Amino acid sequence: MSVWHAAPEASRRWAGIRGVLAGLLDLIRPHRLSGLVLLAGLLLETGYETAFRYSLKVLIDEAIVPGKWRLLILILVALAVGAVLVQAATIGCNYLWARV
Numbered sequence: 001m002s003v004w005h006a007a008p009e010a011s012r013r014w015a016g017i018r019g020v021l022a023g024l025l026d027l028i029r030p031h032r033l034s035g036l037v038l039l040a041g042l043l044l045e046t047g048y049e050t051a052f053r054y055s056l057k058v059l060i061d062e063a064i065v066p067g068k069w070r071l072l073i074l075i076l077v078a079l080a081v082g083a084v085l086v087q088a089a090t091i092g093c094n095y096l097w098a099r100v
Contacts, residue, residue, distance in 0.1 A: 034100050041093035048086040055079060 028035060055075055063072040 038093055041089045044089050048082050
């Protein structure tokens with residue numbers, strides 16, 4: 001029997017949204033740890049993007065215009081360190097994604 005022609009009992013099992021979600025959970029279950037690591041990496045990337053965009057506002061409004069050079073350097077160093085950490089996490093997630 002071809003993979004594409006499922007038995008009638010299998011098609012009934014996948015009927016409805018609950019059946020689809022249950023079937024997906026069965027497929028994902030062996031990859032729980034990998035999925036959690038990938039989710040953490042995604043949250044880290046998203047958090048950095050959000051912080052980066054907000055920091056541009058802070059950089060202009062509170063550091064450059066008033067001339068607070070220490071704050072400017074602090075923000076730029078924090079952005080650089082964050083960029084390195086996020087890139088390392090991204091490379092790790094890409095490696096993990098290729099294995100899954």
